[in-house]
Amino acid sequence: MAEPLSNGAAYQSVPESYVFPEQKRPGSSPCSAAAIPVVDLGGDDHGKIVEQIIDAGREFGFFQVVNHGVADEVMREMMSSAEEFFMLPTEEKMVHYSTDSKKLPRFHSSVGNDQEKVLYWRDCLKLGCYPFHQFRQQWPEKPAGLRAALEAYTTAVRAVALRLLQLTAAGLGINEGHFEGELSAGPVLMNVNHYVPCPDPSLTLGLAPHCDPNLVTLLMENGVSGLQVLHGGGWVDVEPLPGALIVNFGHQMEVISNGGVRSGEHRVVTNARAARTSVATFVMPEMCCAVAPAPELVPDGEPPLSRPYTYEEFVGVYTSETGDRAAVLAHFQNKH
Ligand code: OGA
Ligand code: NI
Numbered sequence: 001m002a003e004p005l006s007n008g009a010a011y012q013s014v015p016e017s018y019v020f021p022e023q024k025r026p027g028s029s030p031c032s033a034a035a036i037p038v039v040d041l042g043g044d045d046h047g048k049i050v051e052q053i054i055d056a057g058r059e060f061g062f063f064q065v066v067n068h069g070v071a072d073e074v075m076r077e078m079m080s081s082a083e084e085f086f087m088l089p090t091e092e093k094m095v096h097y098s099t100d101s102k103k104l105p106r107f108h109s110s111v112g113n114d115q116e117k118v119l120y121w122r123d124c125l126k127l128g129c130y131p132f133h134q135f136r137q138q139w140p141e142k143p144a145g146l147r148a149a150l151e152a153y154t155t156a157v158r159a160v161a162l163r164l165l166q167l168t169a170a171g172l173g174i175n176e177g178h179f180e181g182e183l184s185a186g187p188v189l190m191n192v193n194h195y196v197p198c199p200d201p202s203l204t205l206g207l208a209p210h211c212d213p214n215l216v217t218l219l220m221e222n223g224v225s226g227l228q229v230l231h232g233g234g235w236v237d238v239e240p241l242p243g244a245l246i247v248n249f250g251h252q253m254e255v256i257s258n259g260g261v262r263s264g265e266h267r268v269v270t271n272a273r274a275a276r277t278s279v280a281t282f283v284m285p286e287m288c289c290a291v292a293p294a295p296e297l298v299p300d301g302e303p304p305l306s307r308p309y310t311y312e313e314f315v316g317v318y319t320s321e322t323g324d325r326a327a328v329l330a331h332f333q334n335k336h
Pocket of ligand 1: 280
């Protein structure tokens with residue numbers, strides 16, 4: 001069992017078990033100076049918003065949204081509760097510690113998707129959020145404001161996600177309601193991630209390169225950067241504007257859009273200066289939901305890029321392939 005990194009210690013050197021082999025270290029792949037697009041959801045030019053979402057989705061699978069309607073106060077309360085959780089004494093956090101990846105809530109450390117078993121420089125509190133009646137009773141009681149913050153933030157951020165799904169459907173040219181119902185009615189889950197300062201960021205990764213398995217993810221961070229997106233073979237730093245939410249499409253969106261928009265591959269690098277906290281909210285299909293490319297998006301005479309499957313099957317493959325993008329997609333691609 002990996003000890004949590006947020007145990008009050010200041011690390012003077014990187015423990016051996018966190019040191020990646022040279023070819024997997026963050027500096028071994030190129031950086032890119034590109035920037036992920038900003039979409040202003042407060043504007044009244046619907047056509048422009050829709051176009052910007054699709055352009056960003058096609059190119060990056062990532063964008064940031066401003067004027068999204070989540071109140072500053074709600075975002076602040078969520079972030080400060082998240083930061084406070086990781087400042088709790090270790091034994092208080094360990095109440096929620098588990099090595100069972102299915103348990104919710106679950107506090108865990110350092111697990112990644114790397115078969116070499118090098119540890120990732122991350123602690124995480126994974127939560128089931130919505131529907132509230134299913135999860136609320138198990139939410140951590142400490143810090144004191146966490147439960148109220150979770151309810152307010154989940155409500156608001158889920159509403160933004162559902163609006164983004166409508167806008168994305170409109171932009172793809174399919175029925176605006178395409179993502180409503182079981183495609184987006186699975187439980188809303190959350191990763192509250194925490195990356196303590198790392199004495200040598202060149203040796204470690206906070207999170208391995210991966211695509212999210214779900215439909216759409218909305219992320220807020222505490223102003224400390226570290227998230228990077230793969231674009232044209234290089235890693236782009238994600239630097240959100242103050243108050244922005246970062247949006248990324250997951251695998252299901254790439255499949256349903258028949259490749260019209262991509263699920264952006266991303267990773268997290270560490271830094272030596274400051275602790276980074278991020279809150280990633282995942283909107284996903286119900287487990288039994290059948291997922292397939294929207295027929296309108298499949299060109300005449302061509303097979304759809306993916307075969308149909310259930311979300312449950314997808315999640316099983318994602319887990320057994322430890323998130324590796326190409327390996328996961330290979331299971332579902334139609335042969336040409
Ligand atoms: C995730 C994730 C990024 C971050 O939790 O899936 O990609 O910035 N997090 O912590
Ligand atoms: Ni992710």
